[in-house]
Amino acid sequence: MISRRDFLQVGMAASAIVGGSGFGNWARLAAQQSLSQDQLLEFETFGNVSLIHVTDIHAQLKPVYFREPSENIGVGSNKGAVPHVTGARFRSLYGIEDGSPSHYALSSGDFASLAKGYGRVGGLDRVATVIKAIRADRPDAILLDGGDTWHGSYTCYKTAGQDMVNVMNALNPDAMTFHWEFTLGSDRVTEIVENLPFAALGQNIFDVEWDEPTELFPPYKMFERGGTKVAVIGQAFPYMPIANPGWMFPEFAFGIRDKNMQAMVNEVRADGAECVVVLSHNGFDVDKKMATVVDGIDVILSGHTHDALPEPVLSGKTIIVPSGSNGKFVSRVDLDIRNGQLMGYRHKLIPVFADVIERDAEVSALIDEQRAPYLEDMSEVIGKTDSLLYRRGNFNGTWDDLICDALISERDAEIALSPGVRWGPSLIPGQDITREDIFNVTSMTYGKAYRTEMTGEFLKIVLEDVADNIFNPDPYYQQGGDMVRTGGLGYRIDVNKPQGDRVSNMTLLQSGEAIDPARSYVVAGWASVNEGTEGPQIWDVVENHVRNLGIVTARENNSVEVVGA
Amino acid sequence: MELTRRKILAVGSGALVFTSLSGLPAFANLADDAIASLTGGKEIGEGAISLTAPEIAENGNTVPISVDAPGAVSVTLFADGNPVPSVATFKFGPLSASRSASTRIRLASTQNVIAIAQMEDGSFQKASSNVKVTIGGCGG
Numbered sequence: 116m117i118s119r120r121d122f123l124q125v126g127m128a129a130s131a132i133v134g135g136s137g138f139g140n141w142a143r144l145a146a147q148q149s150l151s152q153d154q155l156l157e158f159e160t161f162g163n164v165s166l167i168h169v170t171d172i173h174a175q176l177k178p179v180y181f182r183e184p185s186e187n188i189g190v191g192s193n194k195g196a197v198p199h200v201t202g203a204r205f206r207s208l209y210g211i212e213d214g215s216p217s218h219y220a221l222s223s224g225d226f227a228s229l230a231k232g233y234g235r236v237g238g239l240d241r242v243a244t245v246i247k248a249i250r251a252d253r254p255d256a257i258l259l260d261g262g263d264t265w266h267g268s269y270t271c272y273k274t275a276g277q278d279m280v281n282v283m284n285a286l287n288p289d290a291m292t293f294h295w296e297f298t299l300g301s302d303r304v305t306e307i308v309e310n311l312p313f314a315a316l317g318q319n320i321f322d323v324e325w326d327e328p329t330e331l332f333p334p335y336k337m338f339e340r341g342g343t344k345v346a347v348i349g350q351a352f353p354y355m356p357i358a359n360p361g362w363m364f365p366e367f368a369f370g371i372r373d374k375n376m377q378a379m380v381n382e383v384r385a386d387g388a389e390c391v392v393v394l395s396h397n398g399f400d401v402d403k404k405m406a407t408v409v410d411g412i413d414v415i416l417s418g419h420t421h422d423a424l425p426e427p428v429l430s431g432k433t434i435i436v437p438s439g440s441n442g443k444f445v446s447r448v449d450l451d452i453r454n455g456q457l458m459g460y461r462h463k464l465i466p467v468f469a470d471v472i473e474r475d476a477e478v479s480a481l482i483d484e485q486r487a488p489y490l491e492d493m494s495e496v497i498g499k500t501d502s503l504l505y506r507r508g509n510f511n512g513t514w515d516d517l518i519c520d521a522l523i524s525e526r527d528a529e530i531a532l533s534p535g536v537r538w539g540p541s542l543i544p545g546q547d548i549t550r551e552d553i554f555n556v557t558s559m560t561y562g563k564a565y566r567t568e569m570t571g572e573f574l575k576i577v578l579e580d581v582a583d584n585i586f587n588p589d590p591y592y593q594q595g596g597d598m599v600r601t602g603g604l605g606y607r608i609d610v611n612k613p614q615g616d617r618v619s620n621m622t623l624l625q626s627g628e629a630i631d632p633a634r635s636y637v638v639a640g641w642a643s644v645n646e647g648t649e650g651p652q653i654w655d656v657v658e659n660h661v662r663n664l665g666i667v668t669a670r671e672n673n674s675v676e677v678v679g680a
Numbered sequence: 681m682e683l684t685r686r687k688i689l690a691v692g693s694g695a696l697v698f699t700s701l702s703g704l705p706a707f708a709n710l711a712d713d714a715i716a717s718l719t720g721g722k723e724i725g726e727g728a729i730s731l732t733a734p735e736i737a738e739n740g741n742t743v744p745i746s747v748d749a750p751g752a753v754s755v756t757l758f759a760d761g762n763p764v765p766s767v768a769t770f771k772f773g774p775l776s777a778s779r780s781a782s783t784r785i786r787l788a789s790t791q792n793v794i795a796i797a798q799m800e801d802g803s804f805q806k807a808s809s810n811v812k813v814t815i816g817g818c819g820g
Contacts, residue, residue: 326744326782356738357814368744370734580815591735592812 150216150471156248161461162451163341165253166392167246170261170418171440171538173295174271174279175555176482178235178469179540181441183423184507185223188610188680191588193400198422198437209425220443220466221423227503230543234470237442239282240482241467243475245445246286253449255340258288259347261418261438262396265307266295267538269493269554270486275303278485280311285481290314290336294352294396294419297364298560304364305331316349316394318379319372323365334379337388343452346383348376348412350395350405352419354594358584360561360644371401371591373408380411390452392416398595399437406433413457414448419595421507421537425464436462441540443467493551498661500548502669505541506556509585510598510608510677513669514539514556518653519602521660522639526566526650529623530574531602532640535581537595548661550654557641557654564641564650572632575618578606583614598675604630605674612679624674711760715796718756724796724804729755731795731807737787740813745793746782749805752797755781761791789813 189199200208202224211217219229220236249256264283265276276299290313297304308315308331318334321327328334335348353371355364380391390413395402398419406412407430415435423439427448438446444464451459486493506512515533522531539556542548569577577599584594598608607620621630630636641653661667715724729749737743747770749755757767770781785793794808 354736357736361738368738370736370738374730374732577815584814594736 150468152244152472155465155468155471156245158249158252158447158449158463159461160252161449162459163343164345164390164450164452165249165256166414166416166446166448166450167249167256167258168261168394168416168436168438168446168448169242169258169442169444170396170416170438171263171421172237172239172260172279172442173263173267173440173538174265174276174558175237175268175441175540176239176270176278176282176485178238178241179441179443179555180230180235180543181237181443182226182503182505182507182541183221183223184509186508186510186680188509188586188677189400190586190610191590193403193590197424197428198399198420211425216466216468217425220468221425226505226541227543230541233468236469237467238469238474239286239442240474240476240479241469241472242442242445243286243478244472245465245467247475249445249447256447257290257338257340257345257347258286259392259394259416260288260291261394261416262291262293262351263295263418263440263538264291265299267555267558269551269558270489272554272558272560273489274485275299276307280307281485282478282481284312285478288313289338290316290347290349290394292316292349292351292394292396292418293320293332294355295359295559297355297367298359299363300560301364301366308332314347314349316347317351318348318375319353319369320349320351321368321370321372323368326368329367334375335383337383337386341452343389344387345390345392345450345452346386346388347392347394348379348383350376350393350397352396352595353401358594358596358644360646362646363560371397371405373405376405377409377411380409384411389455390414390450390457395419398590398593399435400590400593401595402435403428403430404590406430406435414450414460416446416448423464427460427462434460434462438464440538493549493554495550496547497550497553497658498548498665498667500542500546500667500669501544502667503541503543504548504667504669506539507537508597509535510675511600511672513672514541515600516602516670516672517660517667518557518641518657519600521657522564522641523602524663525656525660526564526639528566528603528637528639529625530569530604530636530638531600532577532638533600533602534642535585535597535599536642537597548667550658553654553657553661557657559642561643561648562641562653563643563648564639564653564656565643565648566637566639566650568635569638570633570635571621571630574604574630574636574638575621575632578608578618578621579614582608582610582617586610586617587614601674605676607676607678609678610680620676622674710763711758711765711792711794714758714766715794718796719798719804722804724806726806728799728805729795729797729807731793731809733793733809733811735810736812736814740787740789742784743787743793743811744782744784746780747795747797747807748778748780749795749797750779751799752779752805753800755779755795755797757783757785758794758796759785759787759791760794761787761789767793787811787813
């Protein structure tokens with residue numbers, strides 16, 4: 116009999132995304148000339164069931180640029196393991212040629228130059244084309260949305276998620292799980308979910324009062340496909356009320372709840388499921404650990420941490436498939452399920468090159484319909500950038516540097532704090548900055564920019580607390596974001612130390628003086644999880660700043676010294 | 681109104697306490713003493729009972745804890761960072777259908793929650809879980 120290990124190798128062979136021939140010809144390699152839609156979608160249909168996974172779209176209806184991180188530190192047993200490998204090391208690990216389409220899609224390095232050649236990625240009308248092509252091969256393919264769908268853009272904010280609901284419904288998903296959706300507030304989430312034409316899953320979504328599962332979010336759904344039964348169990352983001360404002364959805368409790376996950380796996384197996392799929396918003400390292408703690412999961416479709424890997428990672432007996440973010444990728448996983456078990460799989464991470472994959476006319480029109488009422492306002496040009504503006508990175512990105520600068524100058528503060536979120540597309544040098552672009556990196560339902568005083572001692576507590584949510588060696592204590600971004604404040608961090616000992620050498624950059632634990636500093640920030648936060652909306656703060664600058668030039672940022680990475 | 685320092689501190693107080701206690705919680709000895717007086721110093725086994733607690737508390741003021749202790753006659757919960765570590769005791773009679781219990785406890789800071797069960801044969805079993813109390817606020 117063929118072992119699981121053999122299947123993995125088969126899966127790997129089939130999973131490499133299409134390689135280009137662009138070596139030595141980087142920026143001039145036009146995507147249109149070297150890639151075709153057929154190449155991107157090429158897939159030899161396998162087994163009897165197909166899964167399609169999209170996740171963390173963050174309301175990006177239209178194609179965007181999205182730079183993958185050049186810094187993504189892993190700690191504990193995940194040090195040096197994917198996805199904590201970036202840039203040239205990532206390419207060498209997967210045998211990806213420099214300058215190839217895979218380089219551009221999956222790794223950092225030479226991004227602005229490659230972006231000019233390969234163009235934008237994503238766009239839900241292109242994603243629709245990919246999904247329809249897979250369904251042409253396998254009409255009953257199961258489409259699963261990993262969440263962070265109804266958040267992240269101008270139109271999504273203005274319509275409280277309705278634009279995304281309308282467009283996603285046109286793609287006919289079979290099930291979904293959740294994270295930022297809850298920041299629309301309990302009432303709005305409930306209203307949308309009650310009318311969804313597909314399953315809203317979350318084995319870890321509980322009622323706070325009764326500490327019991329909710330009726331609105333069932334734990335799983337059973338699908339009868341290809342002569343077998345496949346159970347899809349939902350796993351929402353475990354730390355919703357901690358990482359996001361719990362007061363907006365006080366009726367719901369979350370958590371990892373791996374014991375309940377095990378009970379659900381046992382229940383669906385007893386009910387005849389021959390394959391168990393978890394649609395997860397845990398984040399990659401949490402999924403990896405959960406796969407070793409919970410027995411009997413075949414596939415985890417992984418979201419939250421925005422990782423994109425060209426092949427699944429095996430953890431215990433489970434394959435983990437992370438599918439990127441912002442509409443940049445669609446994962447297809449074909450499964451051969453026979454005799455009560457998963458016998459093999461074939462996988463492809465399909466990069467959605469917007470200039471290569473044709474748009475689906477129907478979905479394209481639907482997207483434009485959502486945008487039409489807001490088009491004029493959000494298209495207004497506020498400024499221009501002559502630098503690459505990106506967000507991803509453990510400690511800073513040029514977008515967040517700009518946001519911190521805006522907070523300091525517009526709010527007259529000594530220090531700025533900006534949340535370490537991972538969403539938000541990139542802009543390449545020479546692009547206009549529109550109001551929509553600013554919303555893409557700031558939009559949220561709790562975006563008010565506060566101005567307050569904090570002592571040096573309290574600032575240290577904040578940095579230590581957030582650092583432990585990222586660098587705790589136990590993945591179950593990681594919340595999946597990046598470090599809070601600081602403006603006007605430099606520090607040294609040893610990622611391997613315990614909470615309380617990681618951060619040192621805190622310095623007020625404007626004076627070069629050490630932060631005094633007893634002194635109060637004027638701090639401006641945004642995205643506070645506290646109820647009643649007041650101040651202007653962060654997008655207005657950033658807009659004013661960009662308007663004043665006219666042309667944005669990213670500054671070098673060496674204010675965080677990282678040790679132990 | 682601006683976000684006041686008072687509000688931030690109220691939220692951050694859990695972490696404040698934790699930081700000032702970095703290393704071993706100061707009350708850990710109290711918990712050890714309380715456990716020793718419960719068991720009379722007898723050896724405590726592990727593996728027969730299970731404790732379910734969140735890895736990170738959503739609200740430190742009301743943390744759901746449940747314990748499943750088949751074959752136990754009583755279970756006592758301790759929180760080793762609280763000034764009074766003994767939190768609750770559940771007793772099970774011969775007619776108890778399931779020897780399990782759930783409650784909510786208040787945790788001022790990151791600490792261990794410990795369940796000690798006295799079994800029908802008089803022996804003791806233990807299960808523990810570290811529950812983190814955090815400021816939160818930056819999930820991506």
